[in-house]
Amino acid sequence: MPTVPHVDDRNGVIVMTAVFTLLIILAVAFRFYARHLTRAGYGADDWLAAAALFFTLALNGIFLGATIEGAITGHSPVRDGWPVTTPLQIVAQKYKYAFQITEKVVFGLVKLSLLFLWKRLFGSSKPFRIVCRVMIPITVAWTLAFLFTTIFQCGTRWTMNWAPIGIFLTQCIESLNVLTVFSVTDILSDLIIIAMPVPVIWRLHQPTRKKIALTSIFLVGFFTIGAGIARTYMYLVTSYDKEDNPDFIADFTLCILWSEIEANVAMLVCCMPTLAPVIGKFGGRILSSIHTTGSGKGFRLSSGHKRSKATDDGLELPALSNSRRKQSSRLSSDTQLLWQEGHGTVTAAGYANAHGQPSNTPGIMARTDISTTYEVKGSESV
Incomplete structure (x- = not known):
């Protein structure tokens, strides 16, 4: 040796x-x-x-x-x-x-x-x-x-x-x-x-x-x-x-x-x-001023709706139960909806926080109904 x-x-x-x-x-x-x-x-x-x-x-x-x-x-x-x-x-x-x-x-x-x-x-x-x-x-x-x-x-x-x-x-x-x-x-x-x-x-x-x-x-x-x-x-x-x-x-x-x-x-x-929630919190502050990434490239909406248990525990993981797999339309703070100009109609309304009232929480808040010709691309259920 x-x-x-x-x-x-x-x-x-x-x-x-x-x-x-x-x-x-x-x-x-x-x-x-x-x-x-x-x-x-x-x-x-x-x-x-x-x-x-x-x-x-x-x-x-x-x-x-x-x-x-x-x-x-x-x-x-x-x-x-x-x-x-x-x-x-x-x-x-x-x-x-x-x-x-x-x-x-x-x-x-x-x-x-x-x-x-x-x-x-x-x-x-x-x-x-x-x-x-x-x-x-x-x-x-x-x-x-x-x-x-x-x-x-x-x-x-x-x-x-x-x-x-x-x-x-x-x-x-x-x-x-x-x-x-x-x-x-x-x-x-x-x-x-x-x-x-x-x-x-x-x-x-x-x-x-x-x-x-x-x-x-x-x-x-x-x-x-x-x-x-x-x-x-x-x-x-x-x-x-x-x-x-x-x-x-x-x-x-x-x-x-x-x-x-x-x-x-x-x-x-x-x-x-x-540590994902902590990283997301401080990273979100940096990105909160960015509302769009350019025409036709898409943007992100955040919501304060409840997340999956795995996300609450700190990881952005999909739920494993069948009932949660079916909730394909739910918005969450860890879900990204990338919209691109194309065909179809997308509608969404409400505030970004769970209480329905404006707050100082960083992110995009929307109260206006959206109804336009867009195609949902890459949307995933969490």
């Missing part, structure tokens, strides 16, 4: 942690704001995301503390191909123990938040509900199994968790094998969870371009899988090839760094599918 490169930029690691911390706080805050905008109500997926945020912030704190003390980006003196025990190595072992316990909770909560979100968005599909009901208890069991295995890896002899490497490896459980299994199953479960909505999306009666756009939102989660693969690779190389990689603290830095990246990216990924 090759010798892995070392990470020595302590200031860069601190800046990275600070940026991640800001981003995940904003992501969860906007998630709850999106629920407020749509009045969809808060669900189990939201509260699980909030709990995951709490533990991810704790994880970032552990990572930042280890970096400030020099345990991350530091180095172990090596003698005869084996790291020499130093006070800094003991400190690194303590941070490693705390980090590995906390990361198990973070990964478990993020996975559960995604599963409950999928169940909320695609719950009208019975086969999909069954898959969710199977994956949720499996994820809970996976999380608890590795959490307690990590906590009691040295039994109740707590000081053994930060003993010199030689003693730790001989007196505690086979931590190398446990972490290998954890890393591999973490990647596999992420792959299953992220890919779950894709078949449902492609069974919808929607244009291919819209299916691709929706699928791309979920496949952003592959960034998390990529970070997990990098973490697993670094772990395998540094743990099973000590002859070429004897610097314990430098190896510890690489493994913890990729776990830190994976945890924070996972937090962002689990919030992204819920």
Whole structure:
């Protein structure tokens, strides 16, 4: 196996942690704001995301503390191909123990938040509900199994968790094998969870371009899988090839760094599918002054009528029930009617908001009956 490169930029690691911390706080805050905008109500997926945020912030704190003390980006003196025990190595072992316990909770909560979100968005599909009901208890069991295995890896002899490497490896459980299994199953479960909505999306009666756009939102989660693969690779190389990689603290830095990246990216990924209302609100302000796009090219009308449940939950997805498929004439705030000069008659009347009175809401408001020769083109039911 090759010798892995070392990470020595302590200031860069601190800046990275600070940026991640800001981003995940904003992501969860906007998630709850999106629920407020749509009045969809808060669900189990939201509260699980909030709990995951709490533990991810704790994880970032552990990572930042280890970096400030020099345990991350530091180095172990090596003698005869084996790291020499130093006070800094003991400190690194303590941070490693705390980090590995906390990361198990973070990964478990993020996975559960995604599963409950999928169940909320695609719950009208019975086969999909069954898959969710199977994956949720499996994820809970996976999380608890590795959490307690990590906590009691040295039994109740707590000081053994930060003993010199030689003693730790001989007196505690086979931590190398446990972490290998954890890393591999973490990647596999992420792959299953992220890919779950894709078949449902492609069974919808929607244009291919819209299916691709929706699928791309979920496949952003592959960034998390990529970070997990990098973490697993670094772990395998540094743990099973000590002859070429004897610097314990430098190896510890690489493994913890990729776990830190994976945890924070996972937090962002689990919030992204819920942020459409927030993006639409701020994007709508920019576009609200545009009433037409030119003669013959069409324009957009907005309405405050009720939306589908999937839209309330933050995604612009078509309803899956037959009754909603039949509502082809209903206007909603997430429906675009593109009208082009041609043949036929289109009529519409009313205010853009649900109360029938003018308001300061951005968008086009109309009270005038429209009756002219236009052809409806590309109209879809949501």
